Structure formats: structure tokens, C-alpha cells
Amino acid sequence: MNEFSLLTFVQTYGGGLALVGSLATMLLSTKFVTREAHASALGERDGRLKTQGEKIEALEDRVFRIESEIKHLPDKDTAHRMEMAISRLEGRLETMDERLKPVASMATRMQDFMMDQGARAA
Known part of the structure; x- marks a missing residue:
């Protein structure tokens, strides 16, 4: 009886499996973002959020001033x-x-x- 064991399988197909594993690793490494790129993207996002927040505050101030001026106008x-x-x-x-x-x-x-x-x- 010819037994097919795990050791025989690895010996026979080990090189191909290593090649497929390496290709999968290379492919996956291009699909995920690096830590530095992620930190940079977060910094840019935070900067945009801060700018948008400042714009919103400026608009709120303008609306408040306009509302206070409109209160004094006749109906x-x-x-x-x-x-x-x-x-x-x-x-x-x-x-x-x-x-x-x-x-x-x-x-x-x-x-x-x-x-x-x-x-x-x-």
C-alpha cells in the first residue's frame, strides 16, 4: 500500500506552494496601505476637518450678525x-x-x- 503522507505532499509540491505564497504576499502587500501612508492620510483628513470647522464657525458668526440686524428691521x-x-x-x-x-x-x-x-x- 502506497501511503500518501503530508511529508510526501510537501516534498512534491513544496516549491510550487512557496511560489504561490510569495505571489500572494506580493499581491496583498500592494492592496493594503502602509502605516506611514495611513498616518499621512489621517493628518490630511484632520487638516481638512479643522478648515471646515473654521469655515462653519465663521458662517455661524455671520448668520448670528445677520439675524441680530434683521430683528431691528420693520416687518x-x-x-x-x-x-x-x-x-x-x-x-x-x-x-x-x-x-x-x-x-x-x-x-x-x-x-x-x-x-x-x-x-x-x-
Whole structure:
């Protein structure tokens, strides 16, 4: 009886197994990241996170300032009341303009009369 033992198997196929193992090791070594490359990638990530955090803080500050400025602005109802008040004032000014036209013409006639009186006295 011819026994096939582990020792015979290793003796027969040991060289091929060693070659396959070496090729597998080389292949796997290119698929995994090195410790230095991993540390470098973590450092870059931390730098990007810090930059993004600073940008977010700056945006939060800007939003806070804008919100505090908007609180002081009138709302739409107040703006509408202001528009209506301005319209009433414009109407009153037009009325005053019409009422002052006769006074202006009287002042012009009075000035002309006084000029004529001054020219005759001279």
C-alpha cells in the first residue's frame, strides 16, 4: 500500500506552494496601505476637518450678525403702515402746494410793486 503522507505532499509540491505564497504576499502587500501612508492620510483628513470647522464657525458668526440686524428691521405690516403714512404726507404736500401758489403770486406782485415804487422814488 502506497501511503500518501503530508511529508510526501510537501516534498512534491513544496516549491510550487512557496511560489504561490510569495505571489500572494506580493499581491496583498500592494492592496493594503502602509502605516506611514495611513498616518499621512489621517493628518490630511484632520487638516481638512479643522478648515471646515473654521469655515462653519465663521458662517455661524455671520448668520448670528445677520439675524441680530434683521430683528431691528420693520416687518411687513410696519412697512405697509409706513407706506400709507408717506402716501398721506404726499397728498398733504400736494394740497399745500396748491394753497401756496396764490401766496407766491401775491409775493411776486408785491415785490414788483415795491420795485416800481423804488424806481419812481429814485
